[in-house]
Amino acid sequence: MASQAAGNGNQTSSEVTDDYSSWYIEEPPGRSELQPEGVEPPCQPSAPPALHHACLASLSLLVLLLLALLVRRRRLWPGCGHHRPGLPSPVDFLTGDRPWAVPTAVFMVLFSSLCLLLPEKDPLPFLSFTSASSPGPWKLLALLYYPALYYPLAACATAGHQAAYLLGTVLSWTHFGIQVWQRAECLQDPKIYKYYSVLASLPLLLGLGFLSLWYPVQLVQSIRHQTGAASKIKGLKTSYSEEYLRNLLCGKRPDSRTCPDSKHGLLSRAWARFQHFIYTPQPGFRLPLKLVISATLTGTATYQVALLLLVTVVPTVQKVRAGINTDVSYLLAGFGIVLSEDRQEVVELVKHHLWTVEVCYISALVLSCSLTFLLLIRSLRTHRANLQALHRGAALNLGPPLQSTHPSRQAIVSWMSFSAYQTAFTCLGLLAQQVIFFLGTTALAFLVFVPVFHGRNLLLLRFLESTWPFWLTLALAVILQNIAAHWVFLETHHGYPELTNRRVLCTATFLLFPINMLVGAVVAVWRVLLYSLYNTAHLGQMDLSLLPQRATTLDPGYHTYRNFLRIESSQSHPAVTAFCILLLQVPSPRPQPPLAPQDSLRPSEEEEGMQLLQTKDLMAKGAGPKSSQSRARWGLAYTLLHNPALQAFRKAALTRARTNGAQS
Structure with a gap:
C-alpha cells in the first residue's frame, strides 16, 4: 500500500510537473511582453528623428554658408582681402524700421522646441542614451543646438535679397513639412499625455507656418518690384523715426468727436477708464x-x-x-x-x-x-x-x-x-x-x-x-x-x-x-x-x-x-535717428525743378527738419513759414538737448540746462 501510495504520489507530481512544463513549451517563441491595460505602446515613426535633424542641420549649415557668401559679395567685395566675416545678423533689435513679425515667429518656434525637450529622454536627436547614462549635460548642449538650428531661418530675413528670400522659403518649407510629418505620424505619445506632443507643438507649427508664407510673399514682391536703391530711399523717408518726430512736433489736438457727449457719457468714461489700464496702439509710437x-x-x-x-x-x-x-x-x-x-x-x-x-x-x-x-x-x-x-x-x-x-x-x-x-x-x-x-x-x-x-x-x-x-x-x-x-x-x-x-x-x-x-x-x-x-x-x-x-x-x-x-x-532714440537721417539727406548740387508755392522749401529749412512739418493743409490753416520754422527749431533743440546719447558730447554747462534755458 505504501509503495502504491508512493507510486501514486510520484505519478501525481510528475503529472503536475508535466502540466507546468507544458505551459512554457507551448508558449510561442519570441513572444514580447504584454503592455499594461490602458497604456499605449510608443509610436514608431517611419523615419527616425535623427535622420530628420541630420537633414535639417545640413540644410541650415548650407543656407548659412550661402548667406555668408551673399553678404560678402554684396557688402565686402572691394575688401575681400581683409577676410572680414559676411554672416548676417539674425535679428536687428535696435532698429525700429525692421518688421517684427519674423523675429517674433522665430523666437516662438525656438521656445516651443525647447519646451518639447521636457519629456524627451534623448535631448539631442543624434545621440541615444541608455538608462545608465545621464542626459543632463546633453540637455545643456541642446540649449545651444536649437538656436544654431534656427539661426539661418531668421538670418534670411535680415539679408534683404532675392536669393536670401529663396533660401528662407526652402528652409521654412522644409522645417514646416518635417514637423507636420512627425505630428501626423505620431498623434499620440504616452510620455506625459497622449496628445501633449501635438498640443505643445501648436505654437511651433504656427510660427513655421507663418514663415513658410512670409518668405514666398517677400520673394514675389522683390521680383515684381525689383527692390534696389530707390526702394531703400523710399523706406528711409517713411521711417518710424520721422513718423515719431512728425507726430511729436505737429502737436495735433484731440478731435472734438473723441470727447464724450451727453448721450454716451457713461460709456465713454468707462472706455477711457478701461484704456487707462490696458495697452492700446498709439499713432506715432512703436514698442521696441x-x-x-x-x-x-x-x-x-x-x-x-x-x-x-x-x-x-x-x-x-x-x-x-x-x-x-x-x-x-x-x-x-x-x-x-x-x-x-x-x-x-x-x-x-x-x-x-x-x-x-x-x-x-x-x-x-x-x-x-x-x-x-x-x-x-x-x-x-x-x-x-x-x-x-x-x-x-x-x-x-x-x-x-x-x-x-x-x-x-x-x-x-x-x-x-x-x-x-x-x-x-x-x-x-x-x-x-x-x-x-x-x-x-x-x-x-x-x-x-x-x-x-x-x-x-x-x-x-x-x-x-x-x-x-x-x-x-x-x-x-x-x-x-x-x-x-x-x-x-x-x-x-x-x-x-x-x-x-x-x-x-x-x-x-x-x-x-x-x-x-x-x-x-x-x-x-x-x-x-x-x-x-x-x-x-x-x-x-x-x-x-x-x-x-x-x-x-x-x-x-x-x-x-x-x-x-x-x-x-x-x-534707439527715434529723434536722434531722424536727425541723423536729415543730416544724410544733403541737398544735391544739381538744379531742382520748380515746385508749387505750398511745397517750396529753402535749403536751410530742409536741414532743420521742416519737411517733417509740411502737411497738405499747411497753407489752408494760415500757418506762416516763420511760425513753422520756429516751432521746428524749438522742437528739434528740445529733443536733442534731452537726448542721453548726445549728452556725453556736449559741454558741461549745457548738460545742466533746463527746458526754459535756466541754469541749475
Whole structure:
C-alpha cells in the first residue's frame, strides 16, 4: 500500500510537473511582453528623428554658408582681402524700421522646441542614451543646438535679397513639412499625455507656418518690384523715426468727436477708464522689438506651462475617479474617516470630492492665466509711458538715480538677457500663482461650499461658533476706536480738524493695549498673506519691484529692466535717428525743378527738419513759414538737448540746462 501510495504520489507530481512544463513549451517563441491595460505602446515613426535633424542641420549649415557668401559679395567685395566675416545678423533689435513679425515667429518656434525637450529622454536627436547614462549635460548642449538650428531661418530675413528670400522659403518649407510629418505620424505619445506632443507643438507649427508664407510673399514682391536703391530711399523717408518726430512736433489736438457727449457719457468714461489700464496702439509710437518679442514669449510661455500643468494632473485625477469602488470605504476607515454607513454612498461622496478638486484645479489655472495676460497688457502700457518719458528727457521714479546715462557693462548684459528673464519669470510666476490659487480655492470649496451643500463636516462653522467671542471682541474694539476717533477725539475748528480730549485718548490707548495687540496679530497674518499674494501675482512683471523703494537695487529683475530702458533710450532714440537721417539727406548740387508755392522749401529749412512739418493743409490753416520754422527749431533743440546719447558730447554747462534755458 505504501509503495502504491508512493507510486501514486510520484505519478501525481510528475503529472503536475508535466502540466507546468507544458505551459512554457507551448508558449510561442519570441513572444514580447504584454503592455499594461490602458497604456499605449510608443509610436514608431517611419523615419527616425535623427535622420530628420541630420537633414535639417545640413540644410541650415548650407543656407548659412550661402548667406555668408551673399553678404560678402554684396557688402565686402572691394575688401575681400581683409577676410572680414559676411554672416548676417539674425535679428536687428535696435532698429525700429525692421518688421517684427519674423523675429517674433522665430523666437516662438525656438521656445516651443525647447519646451518639447521636457519629456524627451534623448535631448539631442543624434545621440541615444541608455538608462545608465545621464542626459543632463546633453540637455545643456541642446540649449545651444536649437538656436544654431534656427539661426539661418531668421538670418534670411535680415539679408534683404532675392536669393536670401529663396533660401528662407526652402528652409521654412522644409522645417514646416518635417514637423507636420512627425505630428501626423505620431498623434499620440504616452510620455506625459497622449496628445501633449501635438498640443505643445501648436505654437511651433504656427510660427513655421507663418514663415513658410512670409518668405514666398517677400520673394514675389522683390521680383515684381525689383527692390534696389530707390526702394531703400523710399523706406528711409517713411521711417518710424520721422513718423515719431512728425507726430511729436505737429502737436495735433484731440478731435472734438473723441470727447464724450451727453448721450454716451457713461460709456465713454468707462472706455477711457478701461484704456487707462490696458495697452492700446498709439499713432506715432512703436514698442521696441525686444518688448514685442518679450510679450510674445510671455504668451507662449503661459500656454506651454498651463498645458503642462493641465495634462499632468487632470487626466490622472479623472482616472482615479473612474477607478473608485467600494474598497475606498475600508481605506478611509483605516484613517478614522467614516463618511457614511452605506458603501455606495461613500463611493459617490469620494467621486464628488475628487470632482471638486478637479474643478478647483482648473479654476485656479484659468485664473492664473487670465491674471498673467492682464498684467502683460498693463505692463506694455507701462513700458510705453517709461520710454516716452525717457525720450523727452524726463527723470523716471525707478528707484535710485543712475550714476551715468552712458552704456555700461551691466546695462549691456541686462539688455541682452531681458527677454529671456521675462520668459523665465513668467513661467515661475505662473507656477507660483497656480499653487497659491489652487490651495485657496480648495480650502474655500471644502470649508464652505461642500459642507454647506452636503450639510456635514461643517468645520469652519464649528470653529467660528467656538471662537465667536474672540472675533466679536476684536470687531467691537476696532469699530469703537474708529467711532471714538471720529466723534470724540477729533473736532473741526475753522475748517481744519484738530485733536481734542487728549486725556481720554491716552486712557483709552492704555486700556485697549492688550486687545489691540490681538488685533495686531490678526493684521500681521493678513499682511503676510496679502504680501505673498501680491508678490506672487506680480512675480512675472519686471517693471515692478517686489522690494521697497530703498531696496530696489537688490531686485535682479527690476535692475535688469532699468538697464534695459537705459540702453533702449540711448541707442534707439527715434529723434536722434531722424536727425541723423536729415543730416544724410544733403541737398544735391544739381538744379531742382520748380515746385508749387505750398511745397517750396529753402535749403536751410530742409536741414532743420521742416519737411517733417509740411502737411497738405499747411497753407489752408494760415500757418506762416516763420511760425513753422520756429516751432521746428524749438522742437528739434528740445529733443536733442534731452537726448542721453548726445549728452556725453556736449559741454558741461549745457548738460545742466533746463527746458526754459535756466541754469541749475
